[in-house]
Amino acid sequence: MEPIKTIRSRTVVMPGTNIDTDQIMPARFLTTTTRAGIAKHLFADWRYDRDGKPIADFILNQPAAVGCQILVAGRNIGCGSSREHAPWGLYDFGFRAVISSEIADIFKNNSLKNGLLPIVVDEATLQWLIANPGAELTIDLERCTVTLPTGTVVSFSIESFARYCLLNGVDETGYLLAQSDAIAQHEARAQ
Amino acid sequence: MPSTLFEKIWAAHQVVAETADTPAVLYVDLHLTHEVTTPQAFTMLRERGLKVRRPDRTFATMDHSTPTDTDQLFGRVPIKLVSAAKQIEQFDQNCKEFGIELLGLTHEDRGIVHIIGPELGLTQPGKTIVCGDSHTSTHGAFGALAFGIGTTEVGQVLATQCLLQRKAHSLAVNVEGALPAGVTAKDLVLAIIRKLGVSGGTGSVIEYRGSTIRALSMDERMTVCNMSIEAGARAGLVAPDETTFAYLKGRPHAPAGAAWDQALARWRTLVTDDGAVFDREIHIDATQLKPMITYGTHPGMSVAIDEAIPNLTHDVVFQKAMDYMGLTPGQHMLGQKIDAVFVGSCTNARLSDLRAAAHIMRGRQVAAGVTCLIVPGSQRIKREAEREGLDQIFIAAGAQWRESGCSMCLGMNGDLVARGAYCVSTSNRNFEGRQGIGSRTLLASPAMAAASAIAGCVADPRAMTA
Numbered sequence: 001m002e003p004i005k006t007i008r009s010r011t012v013v014m015p016g017t018n019i020d021t022d023q024i025m026p027a028r029f030l031t032t033t034t035r036a037g038i039a040k041h042l043f044a045d046w047r048y049d050r051d052g053k054p055i056a057d058f059i060l061n062q063p064a065a066v067g068c069q070i071l072v073a074g075r076n077i078g079c080g081s082s083r084e085h086a087p088w089g090l091y092d093f094g095f096r097a098v099i100s101s102e103i104a105d106i107f108k109n110n111s112l113k114n115g116l117l118p119i120v121v122d123e124a125t126l127q128w129l130i131a132n133p134g135a136e137l138t139i140d141l142e143r144c145t146v147t148l149p150t151g152t153v154v155s156f157s158i159e160s161f162a163r164y165c166l167l168n169g170v171d172e173t174g175y176l177l178a179q180s181d182a183i184a185q186h187e188a189r190a191q
Numbered sequence: 192m193p194s195t196l197f198e199k200i201w202a203a204h205q206v207v208a209e210t211a212d213t214p215a216v217l218y219v220d221l222h223l224t225h226e227v228t229t230p231q232a233f234t235m236l237r238e239r240g241l242k243v244r245r246p247d248r249t250f251a252t253m254d255h256s257t258p259t260d261t262d263q264l265f266g267r268v269p270i271k272l273v274s275a276a277k278q279i280e281q282f283d284q285n286c287k288e289f290g291i292e293l294l295g296l297t298h299e300d301r302g303i304v305h306i307i308g309p310e311l312g313l314t315q316p317g318k319t320i321v322c323g324d325s326h327t328s329t330h331g332a333f334g335a336l337a338f339g340i341g342t343t344e345v346g347q348v349l350a351t352q353c354l355l356q357r358k359a360h361s362l363a364v365n366v367e368g369a370l371p372a373g374v375t376a377k378d379l380v381l382a383i384i385r386k387l388g389v390s391g392g393t394g395s396v397i398e399y400r401g402s403t404i405r406a407l408s409m410d411e412r413m414t415v416c417n418m419s420i421e422a423g424a425r426a427g428l429v430a431p432d433e434t435t436f437a438y439l440k441g442r443p444h445a446p447a448g449a450a451w452d453q454a455l456a457r458w459r460t461l462v463t464d465d466g467a468v469f470d471r472e473i474h475i476d477a478t479q480l481k482p483m484i485t486y487g488t489h490p491g492m493s494v495a496i497d498e499a500i501p502n503l504t505h506d507v508v509f510q511k512a513m514d515y516m517g518l519t520p521g522q523h524m525l526g527q528k529i530d531a532v533f534v535g536s537c538t539n540a541r542l543s544d545l546r547a548a549a550h551i552m553r554g555r556q557v558a559a560g561v562t563c564l565i566v567p568g569s570q571r572i573k574r575e576a577e578r579e580g581l582d583q584i585f586i587a588a589g590a591q592w593r594e595s596g597c598s599m600c601l602g603m604n605g606d607l608v609a610r611g612a613y614c615v616s617t618s619n620r621n622f623e624g625r626q627g628i629g630s631r632t633l634l635a636s637p638a639m640a641a642a643s644a645i646a647g648c649v650a651d652p653r654a655m656t657a
Contacts, residue, residue, distance in 0.1 A: 186218050
């Protein structure tokens with residue numbers, strides 16, 4: 001995985017609360033057996049009309065969304081299904097961070113494993129971000145800060161090992177595989 | 192020091208303890224797998240030249256994409272959804288290649304992964320159980336620490352039998368008193384989710400406690416634990432007791448003989464000690480509960496059957512949900528016209544759920560214009576129901592009796608609710624489009640679903656069982 005240190009980008013804002021993973025990636029696209037081309041199904045039911053044409057009003061169809069790497073979402077994004085297809089779709093679309101005041105557990109875990117930073121900020125910061133769509137932010141993963149265009153610096157916390165892996169491009173699966181002896185000892189003890 | 196049940200299971204499975212810098216390496220006793228969330232994990236194993244570390248602790252079935260139509264299931268006609276057929280075929284190959292026991296498409300024990308784990312006795316107290324599916328929380332009903340994981344984690348468990356985990360917070364949901372007549376476990380869990388909110392359990396493992404929980408059957412405990420994730424919780428637990436042991440005894444994968452006695456002695460220690468402290472506790476009075484139904488687009492948006500939809504029109508998300516559902520604040524759900532009924536899913540497709548639906552549908556007819564799908568949770572349940580003649584009650588009433596699977600809970604196999612149609616569903620999620628693009632899901636118990644199928648509108652099951 002590519003190391004991530006900083007992300008500088010404008011935001012795309014989806015203010016709704018409880019955006020569940022069924023919205024992010026509807027179930028009918030889960031019959032795929034690869035990750036290829038999954039971005040085209042991202043938010044499919046909000047993004048396309050019944051004829052499959054893009055709905056102009058939807059934020060991801062607007063010119064301002066092009067090239068944005070940061071998604072700001074209302075409280076509790078990613079609730080519901082454990083489908084990793086949701087963060088895969090967001091990443092494949094070009095997002096590298098999701099900011100909210102609360103992020104559902106499994107979605108947060110899945111995001112961390114795919115180079116998509118789940119960033120939890122306080123409610124006041126979230127409300128500022130919602131009120132200022134397209135704001136240019138700098139996310140510094142080393143310092144765990146988000147810098148707003150006003151100069152305000154907001155700290156966030158992120159699981160320390162996931163942060164280490166993301167900063168250094170270290171692969172978690174490799175780390176687990178290296179625990180093989182300890183795992184074998186546990187298996188011997190627990191028999 | 193007194194410990195909670197969660198802390199005991201956690202401690203027994205830490206391969207490497209958690210530190211400030213690194214999460215715990217947590218051992219997984221049972222890894223359940225299915226066709227939808229595993230293909231990319233097997234690809235990862237192939238790319239890295241890895242094997243499955245413990246095929247004997249890995250178990251596979253097919254449920255999400257599988258047809259519920261008998262002819263398609265048994266290969267008399269091709270599976271209609273080509274992408275689903277391909278996914279099923281690939282899972283078959285993956286299990287063969289990696290030496291994983293699979294209850295394939297036509298196996299007599301196949302079924303929804305969270306139904307067959309308990310049914311076959313694979314699910315046992317004190318185990319850690321994971322699956323690439325958020326409703327893995329169901330298995331917590333046996334006092335197992337069971338939670339959903341993503342596909343990257345599925346790959347990690349296949350390769351190492353372990354996961355990297357931070358210890359969750361503990362949340363006690365204390366429920367006291369007898370459930371009133373006609374009020375079910377589904378109504379109870381919908382009431383719990385309403386009280387906690389859909390993110391109230393985030394970061395937590397719930398332990399359901401109290402006299403109400405102790406009085407529940409295993410089927411009912413599974414319904415409650417199943418929906419823990421709808422309150423955002425990582426997992427839900429019920430301490431094992433005589434009800435649990437009686438359910439497990441004699442199941443195909445349950446310990447037998449001397450091993451049973453040893454297991455029983457171990458399982459009896461799996462309780463929260465007196466004096467153990469939870470990070471948070473809530474209390475619910477079961478005697479005040481009524482049959483519940485959802486009206487919105489997440490499982491926390493529910494009302495008691497005699498209660499009006501609240502008026503929160505200042506809230507744009509609430510208003511969006513009302514627009515999507517085509518409902519009006521202040522309206523009562525009772526009498527709301529419906530188009531479909533689904534009795535099924537890992538929440539409510541066990542034998543007792545089918546009996547509850549059949550009890551109401553016996554000798555009655557599904558209302559004109561209502562499509563009613565009854566989908567048993569497993570092929571075993573299907574056979575047991577047929578032995579009792581439940582299938583004949585459903586068919587005589589005009590309902591469709593199907594092969595087991597996830598079916599209309601999420602419509603991956605093509606069992607869909609039409610755009611704009613209302614479906615009273617015994618499943619777990621009423622998200623926008625969950626049962627098909629534009630579908631409008633009303634979550635309820637099997638009894639309310641059956642009563643509504645007969646009435647052609649949302650109905651109070653108590654009026655039909657009196």
